[in-house]
Amino acid sequence: xxxxxxxxxxxxxxxxxxxxxxxxxxxxxxxxxxxxxxxxxxxxxxxxxxxxxxxxxxxxxxxxxxxxxxxxxxxxxxxxxxxxxxxxxxxxxxxxxxxxxxxxxxxxxxxxxxxxxxxxxxxxxxxxxxxxxxxxxxxxxxxxxxxxxxxxxxxxxxxxxxxxxxxxxxxxxxxxxxxxxxxxxxxxxxxxxxxx
Numbered sequence: 001x002x003x004x005x006x007x008x009x010x011x012x013x014x015x016x017x018x019x020x021x022x023x024x025x026x027x028x029x030x031x032x033x034x035x036x037x038x039x040x041x042x043x044x045x046x047x048x049x050x051x052x053x054x055x056x057x058x059x060x061x062x063x064x065x066x067x068x069x070x071x072x073x074x075x076x077x078x079x080x081x082x083x084x085x086x087x088x089x090x091x092x093x094x095x096x097x098x099x100x101x102x103x104x105x106x107x108x109x110x111x112x113x114x115x116x117x118x119x120x121x122x123x124x125x126x127x128x129x130x131x132x133x134x135x136x137x138x139x140x141x142x143x144x145x146x147x148x149x150x151x152x153x154x155x156x157x158x159x160x161x162x163x164x165x166x167x168x169x170x171x172x173x174x175x176x177x178x179x180x181x182x183x184x185x186x187x188x189x190x191x192x193x194x195x196x
Contacts (some may be wrong), residue, residue: 018192020088024057024068029111030058030104030167031095032160033070034191036096053098056156058163071118071163073154080123092196101189102169110167117166120148126186131140133176 036042036053042054057072060081068084091097096128104110132155155163161176169187170176 003013003169012036012044016190016192017195018099020091020194020196021033023194024084025058025066027061027099028101028106029114030106030169032100032164032188033057033194034060034098035094037093038095041167052096056160058118058160060115062115071122072161073124073126073156073159075128078126079121079154079159081118081122088196091194097194097196099192101192101195102141102164102167103187103189104169113166117148117163119151121154121162124148125153126155128155132158138165159177 004148007079031037033056034053035057036046037055038054045054046052055072055074057070060069062069069081070084070087071081072077073079148162155177158176161170162175164170165172165174165176
């Protein structure tokens with residue numbers, strides 16, 4: 001399959017572009033990556049959610065580790081961490097990848113809570129159910145807390161929404177399951193198209 005490069009993408013001029021190897025010099029804990037995939041399921045999901053994107057992940061860096069990571073929830077792996085270097089080995093399978101910087105005061109307390117939450121959420125199972133989609137499933141532990149209920153499951157945008165709640169960027173009363181990639185808050189800087 002021939003993958004589209006950033007400079008060949010439709011309407012590429014609507015985005016600032018950044019080289020993939022520059023992300024780690026610009027990224028901060030809590031920034032996000034939005035993905036667009038070209039397959040039937042992803043196309044249907046984007047139509048249903050009225051979004052340009054079908055997947056989202058949060059960027060993390062732990063002080064004890066030299067690498068940058070993306071944390072995501074997938075049906076294959078559940079909540080997993082992938083190093084940025086490893087991600088680059090398969091990133092071209094996406095038709096579009098966008099970097100969004102979150103804009104907030106990165107205090108040691110907020111970043112500590114984010115890292116505590118990420119370590120607690122890591123390894124949880126993937127979960128996307130009609131109850132979640134219809135907002136009938138209630139959380140056992142408040143979603144803005146750095147600790148995660150042991151039975152909690154996540155789908156990708158729910159995981160990222162919880163990270164943003166821990167950082168104080170989303171109202172703790174809002175259910176994370178109702179936050180989709182199409183929802184864009186004022187706490188995001190402009191989209192940057194990643195050129196692989």
